[in-house]
Amino acid sequence: MMSDKTLVIVPTYNESHNVPRLIEQVMGLAPAMHLLIVDDGSPDGTAQIVKDQQEQYGGRLHLIERSGKLGLGTAYVRGFKYALEHEYDYICEMDADFSHDPDDLPRLVNKVKNSDADVAIGSRYADGISIINWPLSRLILSYSANLYARYITGLPIFDTTAGFKCIHRNVLEHIPVDGIKSNGYAFQIELHFRAWQAGFTLREVAIIFREREEGVSKMSKGIVWEAIWRVWTLKLQSIFGTL
Numbered sequence: 001m002m003s004d005k006t007l008v009i010v011p012t013y014n015e016s017h018n019v020p021r022l023i024e025q026v027m028g029l030a031p032a033m034h035l036l037i038v039d040d041g042s043p044d045g046t047a048q049i050v051k052d053q054q055e056q057y058g059g060r061l062h063l064i065e066r067s068g069k070l071g072l073g074t075a076y077v078r079g080f081k082y083a084l085e086h087e088y089d090y091i092c093e094m095d096a097d098f099s100h101d102p103d104d105l106p107r108l109v110n111k112v113k114n115s116d117a118d119v120a121i122g123s124r125y126a127d128g129i130s131i132i133n134w135p136l137s138r139l140i141l142s143y144s145a146n147l148y149a150r151y152i153t154g155l156p157i158f159d160t161t162a163g164f165k166c167i168h169r170n171v172l173e174h175i176p177v178d179g180i181k182s183n184g185y186a187f188q189i190e191l192h193f194r195a196w197q198a199g200f201t202l203r204e205v206a207i208i209f210r211e212r213e214e215g216v217s218k219m220s221k222g223i224v225w226e227a228i229w230r231v232w233t234l235k236l237q238s239i240f241g242t243l
């Protein structure tokens, strides 16, 4: 096994305007990282753009194509299994739309490599509120969802729904990733909760989150509802065992 292999997993749905620059930026980082795009049959041809660039990056750019829009959570679970099968040590999550700055990836990876953190979370709320250009309504929704999830679950972090992080391979080997049932942004809460319950250390690293400039958010009412009820099932499961 190569030492210190890092895989950045990016789920995509209709991100053709973002993915060329995303690939260029992640492939240009030092130390070198691998990038896995998990695309859900995007009608705008996102997957084809990835395929066209694969040869250029000598085996560092990977693609999983799924048949339709199956959700953010299952896309990450698919990516985690790929990471374990291919023996990556550090596994990162990131959005395709530059809300997360790829240049912050080395900071997250270093946090896991060089501190007690098993999961380093790129946090919008660790240092006040560091979000640029979100409408006030979205900011209020996200902030209150995070307070609510933190209060009910007891998670020791401020950004429970963060989708930007680095995870040590050990975490994914020890929590049953197939058992993560949330599929929207609640997936992030559930992943943090299961890692924390298993005794792993979560640490927040302050980042600046920027509203996307290209494409649209896939946020929906269903995603919000799932987060509202899911935190209760997580809490109850932790008290009573599997429901």
Ligand SMILES: Nc1nc2c(ncn2[C@@H]2O[C@H](COP(=O)(O)OP(=O)(O)O[C@H]3O[C@H](CO)[C@@H](O)[C@H](O)[C@@H]3O)[C@@H](O)[C@H]2O)c(=O)[nH]1
Pocket: 010, 011, 012, 013, 014, 015, 038, 039, 040, 069, 070, 071, 072, 075, 094, 095, 096, 097, 099, 142, 161, 162, 163, 164, 185, 188, 216, 217, 218, 219
């Ligand atoms: N493969 C796949 N990818 C998806 C799907 N839904 C969304 N994505 C991809 O997942 C990433 C995040 O989706 P967005 O729709 O851009 O998220 P957002 O509204 O900006 O939400 C942000 O905030 C959430 C809550 O705070 C975070 O949980 C989320 O990760 C993200 O950072 C993007 O790369 C998007 O293309 C899906 O069904 N399938």
